Amino acid sequence: MAGAPDAPYPNTEGHPSLPEPAGFGMLLPRILVPPPGPRSLALAERLVRSEAPAISTLANGDRPVVWHSAAGSNVMDVDGNVYIDTTAAFGVASVGHRHPEVVRAVQEQAGRLLHGMGDFSPAEPRAALASRLAAMAPMQPATVLFGLTGSDAVELALKVAAVATGRPGVIAFDAAFHGQSYGALAVTGREHFRAAFAAQLGRHVLRAPYPYPYRFDGSPEDCAAASLDAVEHLLAGPPPTSGPVGAVIVEPVAGREGEIVPPPGFLRGLRALCDQYDVLLITDEVYTGLGRCGRVFAVEHEGIIPDLLCAGKALGGGMPVSAVLGRADVMAAWRPVTPEAPHASTFLAHPVSAAAALAVLDIIATEQLVQRAAQCGHQLRGLLEHLAARHPSAGQVRNLGMMAAIELVRDRATRAPAPELIAPVLAAALERGVILLPGGMHGNVLSFGPPLTIREEQLEFAVNAIDEALTVTGQ
Ligand SMILES: Cc1ncc(COP(=O)(O)O)c(C=O)c1O
Structure with missing residues (x-):
């Protein structure tokens, strides 16, 4: 079924680049429009019409933010929102996104x-x-x-x-x-x-x-x-x-x-x-x-x-x-x-x-990133444990270096997995400018694997945002 041809997308056709804020890579978040913003939504609509559903959850109605650029530990979406990336894009950007070397x-x-x-x-x-x-x-x-x-x-x-x-x-x-x-x-x-x-x-x-x-x-x-x-x-x-x-x-x-x-x-x-x-x-x-x-x-x-x-x-x-x-x-x-x-x-x-x-x-x-991962992993563990102490749904915090997780449960005594909590927490974290990855064999894990170059301040901000996300979603 042929639909109407796509209207040119204003921000990628004709205007290929959004200006990046100074210090992009090392920044705390900057949210200009609630994510996903109109440009992300427009691109997602376009994608869902032409891409087979096997490789995304768009067909389920998910509307992720669409990435425009990334550097260091920051990602900017096509609406100009700047995030802290705690995923290193599935662990790829260990040296940071778009490392100049x-x-x-x-x-x-x-x-x-x-x-x-x-x-x-x-x-x-x-x-x-x-x-x-x-x-x-x-x-x-x-x-x-x-x-x-x-x-x-x-x-x-x-x-x-x-x-x-x-x-x-x-x-x-x-x-x-x-x-x-x-x-x-x-x-x-x-x-x-x-x-x-x-x-x-x-x-x-x-x-x-x-x-x-x-x-x-x-x-x-x-x-x-x-x-x-x-x-x-x-x-x-x-x-x-x-x-x-x-x-x-x-x-x-x-x-x-x-x-x-x-x-x-x-x-x-x-x-x-x-x-x-x-x-x-x-x-x-x-x-x-x-x-x-x-x-x-x-x-x-x-x-x-x-x-x-x-x-x-x-x-x-x-x-x-x-x-x-x-x-x-x-x-x-x-x-x-x-x-x-x-x-x-x-x-x-x-x-x-x-x-x-x-x-x-x-x-x-x-950049001695192996040593840095060990040190930051230690810091991350401390921050996450502090957070977990305040939220009964945080059943366990675990890590090895900069590979960390919070496992969400319905209650700590039964350890019953709470996969239903993940999507709202992810959305609330995103609104605060933090990209998190869901994971776990029971679908109830907040996964944490940021670039090994992430700044301390960015790490702290990200954990605080998760803390808030858990609070506002009532966990
Ligand atoms: C431990 C492990 N092995 C293999 C793979 C597959 O890698 P790829 O997606 O690049 O094929 C992954 C991907 O997440 C992984 O985590």
Whole structure:
């Protein structure tokens, strides 16, 4: 059904840019019109008419603000409202949005070579990035494989494990978000992402409970032990129909499922089980990696070394690039047996993304963002705990570095999840100029993962805004 042609949108066609306020990136919010403002609404209406509903909630009636520009820890919407971004856009903008060094690297590379030719003729920055990442990998000696998305990295790691062990089975967890392309979806836990495709997803995955101390009746030690027992039971029990288990995949902190921080000792126990049963341990650090949790990689908190580690999100500073860092001997198992590479992808190790990633690694080092994440994480924890003490709906506050969550409940005694509270709190926070992310396997978590460069004043403002949002929504 052809509708009337869209009227030109005044602010993006003809007037491509809204002026940015001085200091944009480091500012406290500036709300000019209640969000979503008229321009956001107009763009959302336009989008909902031409975009299929699978990739947004616009079809459900949601009307998000439409982003115009972002720098540092600020986002400006198309109506000129300036927000503090506590999400780093799904953890991507760890070095801050539009970091000038990332932009410089992108512009410089784009002006020289915009695209390489995959396995056939590699581009220059790929070699530099491969050696940088191999050198910083927890397992040594290490080599790397590149993808564009977190899902790519997960699938590459699963492929390497299948080839290296000759065993296709995989153990994954119930609280697990590893991406939504088919291979990654097979290990992702959330049923409603998987249900429509169940018949097309491999039968190679066994599922264990992720240790979720807040929702476990017992001590954190018992919680970790129960998960480890379940994993051992799977390792010792009958294999999946497709064949024996060759790998376990785990997030060191279950990110999208609600920033669930497993009890100390869990990852060490998992490592020990993998050794005992001779299976590979894949840690998915697409979210937790590159400083987010106060260490370069979150596994360092437990002092364990995975066989394969997936990185993505923050790596490109806003450009799409992901990587698997892996034990060189394991990675070496997957190699060409014909004149063609056994794995290729048109945009693999895209030179512009690789140049951006090299800039990101420099920024993390020079701005000491790993240390900063540890310090700010501590401060954030204090602020959130203070807030939680004033709101009975705040059932638990948890964090590892700058990956934090408040879990909202109907009452603290039963810990019954309160997903219905999330949308009003998000809206009230947005009105106060703070962008928050909903999360959690029960849909009742306020997720917090700001740029690691966020200023103290911005962090305090954001937590105060959540405090107010909880108050005005009666929580
Ligand atoms: C831990 C983890 N792994 C993998 C992915 C998938 O990454 P992408 O969306 O880039 O495919 C995500 C995305 O949120 C993630 O959090």
